[in-house]
Amino acid sequence: MAILPIIETPDPLLRQISTPVEAVTDETRALIADMFETMYAAPGIGLAAIQVGVPKRILVIDLQEPEEEGGEPVKKPLVFINPEIVRESEDHQLYNEGCLSVPDQFAEVERPAEIRARWLDENGTAHEEDLDGLLAVCLQHEMDHLEGILFIDHLSRLKRDMLLKKLAKARKLAA
Numbered sequence: 001m002a003i004l005p006i007i008e009t010p011d012p013l014l015r016q017i018s019t020p021v022e023a024v025t026d027e028t029r030a031l032i033a034d035m036f037e038t039m040y041a042a043p044g045i046g047l048a049a050i051q052v053g054v055p056k057r058i059l060v061i062d063l064q065e066p067e068e069e070g071g072e073p074v075k076k077p078l079v080f081i082n083p084e085i086v087r088e089s090e091d092h093q094l095y096n097e098g099c100l101s102v103p104d105q106f107a108e109v110e111r112p113a114e115i116r117a118r119w120l121d122e123n124g125t126a127h128e129e130d131l132d133g134l135l136a137v138c139l140q141h142e143m144d145h146l147e148g149i150l151f152i153d154h155l156s157r158l159k160r161d162m163l164l165k166k167l168a169k170a171r172k173l174a175a
């Protein structure tokens with residue numbers, strides 16, 4: 001397994017549309033293992049393959065929520081291959097989103113509160129489930145990556161420009 005470098009904005013690779021996985025193979029599973037290692041090391045709660053330079057429709061998510069208050073987070077790794085949203089609620093929710101490709105910047109994004117999603121897991125088994133809460137937020141954020149969309153694209157031009165200015169300043173200070 002390996003921790004892979006995460007591509008950051010404004011790398012044009014992040015704007016590429018990812019292609020469907022034709023067959024779930026050992027090679028797919030090796031990439032998924034590397035994606036989990038990369039996501040946990042970052043740390044993050046989700047990662048799309050394009051963020052490590054692979055334009056395939058593969059996502060990993062682990063919300064790392066504590067099992068009980070004050071407890072250690074229990075690992076609940078989830079794999080989404082070729083995910084599709086088949087239904088979305090009319091009611092929306094706001095969440096203060098971040099992105100490993102837009103480091104240390106956060107902004108509120110509005111998305112459908114509940115979705116019905118369909119996907120394959122790492123064994124090629126099909127799933128269809130209703131999702132809500134942070135999992136629905138995170139899956140929609142990661143699915144945007146498959147279309148070359150970043151969370152900052154959901155902001156007004158003013159908010160996006162302010163956030164990108166903050167990012168440029170932080171990078172300058174760190175250099």
Ligand code: K1U
Nearest residue numbers: 043044045046097098099100101137138141
């Ligand atoms: O870059 C990514 O796509 C991962 C991103 C996922 C995400 C976060 C918040 C809302 C929607 C999608 C992140 O993981 S950013 C880092 C982060 O939120 C986090 C990191 C450690 C612990 C808890 C959260």
Ligand code: ZN
Nearest residue numbers: 098099100101
């Ligand atoms: Zn992201």
